[in-house]
Amino acid sequence: xxxxxxxxxxxxxxxxxxxxxxxxxxxxxxxxxxxxxxxxxxxxxxxxxxxxxxxxxxxxxxxxxxxxxxxxxxxxxxxxxxxxxxxxxxxxxxxxxxxxxxxxxxxxxxxxxxxxxxxxxxxxxxxxxxxxxxxxxxxxxxxxxxxxxxxxxxxxxxxxxxxxxxxxx
Numbered sequence: 001x002x003x004x005x006x007x008x009x010x011x012x013x014x015x016x017x018x019x020x021x022x023x024x025x026x027x028x029x030x031x032x033x034x035x036x037x038x039x040x041x042x043x044x045x046x047x048x049x050x051x052x053x054x055x056x057x058x059x060x061x062x063x064x065x066x067x068x069x070x071x072x073x074x075x076x077x078x079x080x081x082x083x084x085x086x087x088x089x090x091x092x093x094x095x096x097x098x099x100x101x102x103x104x105x106x107x108x109x110x111x112x113x114x115x116x117x118x119x120x121x122x123x124x125x126x127x128x129x130x131x132x133x134x135x136x137x138x139x140x141x142x143x144x145x146x147x148x149x150x151x152x153x154x155x156x157x158x159x160x161x162x163x164x165x166x167x168x169x
Contacts, residue, residue: 025161029162035162035166035169042056054118054140055080056075058074059072068083069086069135078116081115090124091113092113094136101123105121105144119141120141120144121144121147124136134166135162137159
């Protein structure tokens with residue numbers, strides 16, 4: 001593990017694989033035509049490269065109803081919840097609080113909104129633009145305790161790249 005400096009200047013622990021992916025996403029963000037294309041790239045590459053990331057997707061705040069999250073680009077082995085009210089589930093909690101939510105075993109968390117009975121752990125990272133929640137990056141795993149501090153820092157770094165891109169548009 002090495003110590004690196006993230007886009008926002010904070011230190012984070014990462015592995016070389018994490019650093020390579022973050023650099024790839026940062027470079028792609030420089031030429032991405034749309035936020036959607038950037039999100040598609042991130043979901044696809046995280047699902048391909050991170051063996052324990054069994055479902056990776058973005059939820060976006062619905063422009064017509066800001067109390068609702070709607071599914072954006074995703075990759076995974078099951079169909080997600082397509083619409084999530086902000087008062088529901090771990091995704092709603094992350095959006096309401098603006099804080100990352102990590103659950104090591106969703107079967108023990110009554111707030112979990114099931115997308116698949118195979119999911120054991122989940123991380124949801126809010127994406128804030130101009131002080132408002134614009135969406136979130138959601139990663140689910142079939143393994144317990146997937147989202148260690150290192151993994152959390154990494155997923156938060158991915159979300160920051162999207163937030164930075166969205167802030168420019």
